[in-house]
Amino acid sequence: MLIADLGCSSGPNALALVSIAVEAIHSHCLQLQQPPPEVCVLLNDLPDNDFNTVVKNLVMLHQSNKPAVVTVGITPGSFYERLFTSGSMHLLCSSNSLNWLSKVPEDLMRNWIPAYDVDEHARSERLPMVLEAYAQQFRKDFTNFLELRAKELVSKGRMVVSLVGRRSDVTATKFSYLSRTIYQILSVMVLEGVNDKEKFDSFYVPVYEPSNKEVREIIQEEGSFSIREMQVHDPTTDMNNALSTPSKFVNLLRALCEPILVQHFGDVMCEFRALQSVTGAWRATC
Template identity: 30%
Template sequence: MGNDQRDNPIEPLAMNGGDGQYSYSQNSTLQKKGIECVKDLITEGIVENLETERFLSPSCQKKFSIADLGCAMGPNTFIAVQHIIDSVKLKFQSDGIDSDSTEFHVFFNDYVVNDFNTLFTSSPSDKEYYAAGVPGSFHNRLFPKASLDFFHSSYSLQWLSKLPKELVDKQSPAWNKGKVYYPSSAKEVVEAYRKQFGKDMESFLNARALEIVSGGLMALLIPTVQDPHCKCVITSVFDLLGSALMDLAGQGLVDEDKVDNFNLSIYIPSPDEIASLIENNGDFIIKKMDPLLAHQEIDPGTMVMHLRAGMESNIRENFGAEIVDQVFDKFKEKIEESAVLIDPTYKRTYGLFVLLKRKHY
């Protein structure tokens, strides 16, 4: 990261690459289950909503372009992409279109620091599509106008493009001293996160509206809670990371000022917030918005391994590589000592499946 979070809160940070013990590829089974849960919804959405008339025209270039935004390095992105292609072929077949003559182009997008080497070396050898990597933030434009037929993104939109600067402003009521997240913080902290998420979603939707073809589809899988202010398992677990860091600061192992200047760049929205932001954008029709089952019960060890796969680089950049193991060991202790994973009064996070259709220009 290099620079202080108060100037520009985040430089792009990647999931743990490779295929080692702490890698994302080895610690993303929870995300995989979510992707598998929405398979039927994606098939149904494509069969009912994909416009295929232009593919019947003799002059139409038989090309179907798909982008997975926030792809990380596999294997989940390959599962999602293949299922989208299978569903499009099913729709083509039902509409009398020869899918064998259609070329599928798939663009895998993530930050420039993503481990694209692992992504492409682990891609299926029998894939039925042309593949390309597109590095960059999906909060900005990534593709030419009207060039994509289908966008997909799962478990990515909760990551903010940047942190609100007031979180590290000692003069602000949203100064998040001694904490790294918002569940036990002042309401001003929650509001700062909420506003940043709203800005990010606005940018995301504006960019996709330009890049997708008229009538094109976008499938999103977003972790949500009924109310961002409620007592929730995942947000409370994130809060315990701050407690772990403060314990280490008390032992002189990390600098307390660094903890004060560190905040997690994640916001878990409510379904109502998502719907409102899409409606305010005005370029998309909500064709489907279905809550999935709440995320399953999970033990502290598995929880920490999954979170470490996504957060280790952030911890390393802010506090040093030599302290990483101690941070996550202390984090696990905090979760084990807490009742957060077993107390039924803590609300469960659940996935929200959203299918959007681009309005005609």
């Protein structure tokens, strides 16, 4: 069996999904009193990911006497392109990664429409257009993702995907809390003269949080997959616990966004971290 995690990152979660899958295969075979199949575990992320750490952990998984794991490997590259040979994969998983778009919405960039105008009036006027552009980009990317994965899976192969989203009954009237906080901190930096306004206006967080209705519609329209189960969890409670202090929250923002912030604005992370008071404002309004 070939299994892969797409967007594995390099932290403690990098092996979590594939390890669970290997355990599940093993206990299923034990129940059926069958020998487990040989398993090949592959981990994917963008080429800039810290694959050295991932490889060390993968080798540990390989040596951990897990009866089923015969080969391990990495597959660097974007999951918005082909990653595996046709009809080769049995199980594909991905968690918290498909929120990342392949690119920021082109219509916004081409027409110089900032994602988050410093001016509040202009911002709320443009917001529906901005959110729609993000939704369209997600639709394109997720459709492409499904088409590619359908080619790579064996017939009756399975995919398990989790992503951060919003409930369908909550209309998208604002950015996700993470994007909003990033824009808020950066806009304060513009107002304080620490950040260049032009640079801020051309910065787009390449993340979208779809509703479960959107995800279902895209899967049905694309047509390669049928949905066996869809669960919606409310992350607010966990999120509040996990991010219970401003510094924890800023650390999370940093972990998620430092590369794209530094790439766009240069060395601004000190100022970004120093603006924890804005994070406090977010916590009060979220």
